[in-house]
Amino acid sequence: MLNRITSQIDFNAEALKLRSERQRVIAANIANADTPNFQARDFNFREALGNATRDIASPGSTSSAAMPRSLATTDSRHVAAGTLSTLSLGAKGTPLQYRQPVQGAFDGNTVEVHQETANFAENAVRYEASLRFLNGQIKSMGMAINGQ
Amino acid sequence: MSLFKVFGVSGSAIGAQNVRLNTIASNLANADSISGPDGKAYRARQVIFQTQLTDANDQASAGVRVAQVIESDAEGRKMFDPKNPMADESGHVTMPNVNVIDEMVNMISASRAYQNNVEVMNTTKNLLAKTIAMGS
Numbered sequence: 561m562l563n564r565i566t567s568q569i570d571f572n573a574e575a576l577k578l579r580s581e582r583q584r585v586i587a588a589n590i591a592n593a594d595t596p597n598f599q600a601r602d603f604n605f606r607e608a609l610g611n612a613t614r615d616i617a618s619p620g621s622t623s624s625a626a627m628p629r630s631l632a633t634t635d636s637r638h639v640a641a642g643t644l645s646t647l648s649l650g651a652k653g654t655p656l657q658y659r660q661p662v663q664g665a666f667d668g669n670t671v672e673v674h675q676e677t678a679n680f681a682e683n684a685v686r687y688e689a690s691l692r693f694l695n696g697q698i699k700s701m702g703m704a705i706n707g708q
Numbered sequence: 709m710s711l712f713k714v715f716g717v718s719g720s721a722i723g724a725q726n727v728r729l730n731t732i733a734s735n736l737a738n739a740d741s742i743s744g745p746d747g748k749a750y751r752a753r754q755v756i757f758q759t760q761l762t763d764a765n766d767q768a769s770a771g772v773r774v775a776q777v778i779e780s781d782a783e784g785r786k787m788f789d790p791k792n793p794m795a796d797e798s799g800h801v802t803m804p805n806v807n808v809i810d811e812m813v814n815m816i817s818a819s820r821a822y823q824n825n826v827e828v829m830n831t832t833k834n835l836l837a838k839t840i841a842m843g844s
Binding site: 576586590595596601656680 | 710711713714717718720725728729756757758759767768769770771772808817818821824825827831832835837838839843
C-alpha cells in the first residue's frame, strides 16, 4: 500500500539523484578545462534512469528495454567494460562515457567549455524540474493525508 | 549527496587557476628583471595542471591540482646596453624570456576559467538551497 504511494516519489527521487550525479560530472569537466590530456565525460541519462528505476513498479517509468550493455570477456586477462570508470550508482552502475570533441585541442584536452556550460545550465534546469515534481507530489500526498 | 562534491571539484579548479594567475602576475611583474637572486635574468614560469580525484573510488569527481611550476628555458632576448653593469663582453644584456603578449592572453584564459567555476558553484549552491527547502 505504502509502496504504491511512494513509488512515484521514488521515481523522481532517482531522477533527482542522477541529475546531481550528472551535475558533478559536468562540473568536473568545466574544472578540468585547462588540464592537458583530460577527457571530457558524461553518461547516458536515459540508460542510467532506466537502470536505477527498473525495480520501481510505476506507471510513469517505461524503461524495460534499457539493459546495460556489456562486452564479452573470453580471456581471464580481459578488462570488463565499464570497470574503470563506473558511476557510484550502486550495483546498477551506468558507465561514464567519453565525449567526442567537435574540435580537438592541441594539448589533448577534449573539454569544450561552451558545450559544457550549456549542458550544465540545462542539467540545472532539469534538476529544478525534478525537484518541483517531487515537491508537488509531496504536497498532494500531504493534502490526501490531511483530507483538505 | 553528490552535489556537495561539486564544491570540492570546482574549488580545486579555482585554487589551481589562482596559482596560475599568481604565476602570470609574477611573470608580468618581472618582465624587466635582468638580475635575480642567482645573478641571472628572470625566467618565465608556467604551471602544469593535473587531474586529481577528490575521491579515490569515484572517477567522476575529477578535481584539478597544480602538479608543478616549471621555468621556461626559452632564450631571453638580448638588449644592447654597454653601460649596464649586467652587460656581457659584447655589451649585451640578457633580458627575461617573458613574452608579455602570451602572458596577457594566458591571464584572460585563466580569469575566464576562474569565472566559469565560480558560476558552477553559484548554480550548485542555489540548487542545494532549493533541495533543502523541499517539501516545505
